[in-house]
Amino acid sequence: MTRSVSNSCLGCLAGAALAVLATVPLAPAQACEAHAAYKTELAEAESAVMAMDAWVPLAPPGLKAHAAYLILMNHGTEARAVTAVSSPQYKSAMLHLSSMKDGVAMMQHLAQVDIPAGGKVAFEPHGLHIMLMGPKGPQAEGDTVDLSFTLDDGSTLEVAAKVMKRADAPAPMDHGAMGHGHKGM
Numbered sequence: 001m002t003r004s005v006s007n008s009c010l011g012c013l014a015g016a017a018l019a020v021l022a023t024v025p026l027a028p029a030q031a032c033e034a035h036a037a038y039k040t041e042l043a044e045a046e047s048a049v050m051a052m053d054a055w056v057p058l059a060p061p062g063l064k065a066h067a068a069y070l071i072l073m074n075h076g077t078e079a080r081a082v083t084a085v086s087s088p089q090y091k092s093a094m095l096h097l098s099s100m101k102d103g104v105a106m107m108q109h110l111a112q113v114d115i116p117a118g119g120k121v122a123f124e125p126h127g128l129h130i131m132l133m134g135p136k137g138p139q140a141e142g143d144t145v146d147l148s149f150t151l152d153d154g155s156t157l158e159v160a161a162k163v164m165k166r167a168d169a170p171a172p173m174d175h176g177a178m179g180h181g182h183k184g185m
């Protein structure tokens, strides 16, 4: 994910050529300016959305669908959306929303999940979750599940989620003082 860019003008020229392909042939001084702007765009695209507290509840053996939870934060000044998710350890993955309808638990597949500028979205039990279908191998406590999120600007976010017992899960984000074993943040 990290992109290292040379400070030399040769590096600038290469970057600028990519950024402004087929526009104006640039003199080296202009190329450096163009490159600076290009670099800023890259940095924003790659770092605006961050993940924390990613985990996967340890499921009973044989269960063919698992879930992943995490918090996504958008540190950028533009709204972003997650448009897809995948994991190499599962046949498929989807963005899901759990809800209750007439006393029946339902799951809805979402095409995208919006993350407001400067805001965050919590994927938590009984709400948003990453549905992981068709595990390719056995799951064990302490394992890492690799998640790859695609964002609406075309960038991707790689997240490592930890398999753990529900009792060890990160404290939920917004439920205030409910007095049941909140952990320090």
Ligand SMILES: [Cu+2]
Binding pocket: 096, 097, 107, 129, 130, 131
């Ligand atoms: Cu689901």
